[in-house]
Amino acid sequence: MPTAAYHHGNLRESLVEAAIEVARERGPDGLALRDLARRVGVSHNAAYRHFADRDALVGEVALRGMAGLVAAMQAGLDAVGGTHAEDPVLRARLRLAAIGRGYVEFALGEPGLFRVAFSSYPDAPELPAERKSELLPGVDPFGLLNQVLDELVEVGFLHPDARPGAEIMCWSAVHGFSVLHLDGPLNGEETDVRRGALERVLATIDLAFAATTGPPTEPVPLAAPG
Amino acid sequence: MPTAAYHHGNLRESLVEAAIEVARERGPDGLALRDLARRVGVSHNAAYRHFADRDALVGEVALRGMAGLVAAMQAGLDAVGGTHAEDPVLRARLRLAAIGRGYVEFALGEPGLFRVAFSSYPDAPELPAERKSELLPGVDPFGLLNQVLDELVEVGFLHPDARPGAEIMCWSAVHGFSVLHLDGPLNGEETDVRRGALERVLATIDLAFAATTGPPTEPVPLAAPG
């Protein structure tokens, strides 16, 4: 990777790295092509050699943010590691809780990147096919979650009938928890209060899933009339 | 309310109304003092007679958005109305589901206002005491939710031990569900798919709460070691 004076040699990556740094501190709205070019020490329009426009750069940072999120979830799984091999049910339950914790830890630990990661919707750029191969198979937050939920079914903890939609339940809970603490009224909550609250959320989901295969409780129509 | 040519007579409210309209269409970032003044037909700095700065205006719109959110939740409760008076447990469960539905309906039906309502955090302006009295007592999303959860305890459906933190569970789920559909990968989901998914989320929470007083399931430590 040459670092020649004129031909930068690595401008695209440098811009992305600078962008990540800025995104960490200032979130999506803080990302400006001119500012990034300035930081990298290059004229303000050189970036157009590497990105079609600002959105393309933001999209790239979003992708990295998403990757960081997945990595944090994976780190949660790694923390569970090979423990409880003798009790696959407990193990699967711990794994679900672990990715939830990883998700929230990333969101609150890297608020800027987390925000950027979700900043391109509704008109998110469809990830071009050739980029998808860069990601490990099934490595998006949704994919990882689905995997762990499937495990819960396999070990007989989550009833197959309750499997569809379970991913949306889990994702909504951890995402909402994160966002309410990031950009909502729960912002500023003490760390240990927050941690306790998260454990309760995870435990509640676990309890619900347990109940799908546990002793029967008669189902009640919850949908509103009409 | 005079509508004189020079002295507008109602400028503050007119600005807020215009702001709400713009917020509906464009969300928080679309709100600009100059633009609003233009819409109302007044010079671009007249607004400073009524708002300290842009943030003050946005804050006001956020307040109205929050009020709309509460109203939607309340509308959910009203839909349950006086039904199932003979079965207070079922009634309380339906009421919880109803405010959840109201929340999500507002979020997805008024995405701009919903976004504005949550746009002022982390540095949300503390609502000045004199404004708080304008709101009905307990009328914020959190207050209403807490009220309904208390009912669930009173009727014996939700175990008192499970009461703390339950509001965060519920709020996280519906908020996350909303945000993932608004500014996340679930955006663009078909309406009926989304509705079905929401019902499953609500049912899962209900199931978990049922399990707190239902037949005992042995609790398992879910917290990660360390």
Place this chain on the structure above:
DNA sequence: TGTACATCAGTGAACGCGCGTTCACTGATGTAC
């Protein structure tokens, strides 16, 4: 009832900002022969 005056709610011009994007360009690089 009439008038003097304080106060209030607007106006219009201006400052300064940083941005995204395009244009015509030039210096560096690498490749074919």
Place this chain on the structure above:
DNA sequence: TGTACATCAGTGAACGCGCGTTCACTGATGTAC
């Protein structure tokens, strides 16, 4: 190995945008006497 040339990756100037905010101001309003 040397050279001509195409291509690529930068530069610098400029356009046009809309914004927030401040300034000194003036027209309208209402009130005290």
